[in-house]
Amino acid sequence: MVRAAPGHGGIVTAACAYHARVPTLRPCSRQTCRRSAVATLTYVYADSMAVLGPLSGSPEPHSYDLCEVHADRLSAPQGWSVLRISAPADEAPLYGA
Numbered sequence: 001m002v003r004a005a006p007g008h009g010g011i012v013t014a015a016c017a018y019h020a021r022v023p024t025l026r027p028c029s030r031q032t033c034r035r036s037a038v039a040t041l042t043y044v045y046a047d048s049m050a051v052l053g054p055l056s057g058s059p060e061p062h063s064y065d066l067c068e069v070h071a072d073r074l075s076a077p078q079g080w081s082v083l084r085i086s087a088p089a090d091e092a093p094l095y096g097a
Contacts, residue, residue: 029041030066033067037055039065050081052066052082
């Protein structure tokens with residue numbers, strides 16, 4: 001089976017499609033950090049708000065994946081607020097079965 005996809009030059013083979021379903025660890029977006037990301041940070045500029053939530057199911061171009069250390073240390077510029085969203089403990093991962 002072959003299907004069109006934006007990655008890999010537009011072609012994804014059956015073997016590659018398998019790897020697309022396998023969860024991979026994403027690194028922290030901080031430049032020198034080598035830890036795995038556990039949270040995703042996005043900004044809502046209209047509301048002067050930074051939103052930190054559980055790691056998104058896939059990387060997004062206008063968000064930042066952060067490790068636990070950098071997520072805990074997150075602060076916002078003066079006049080901005082930080083909204084921290086935590087996932088329920090019993091929530092299943094976005095990737096899966």
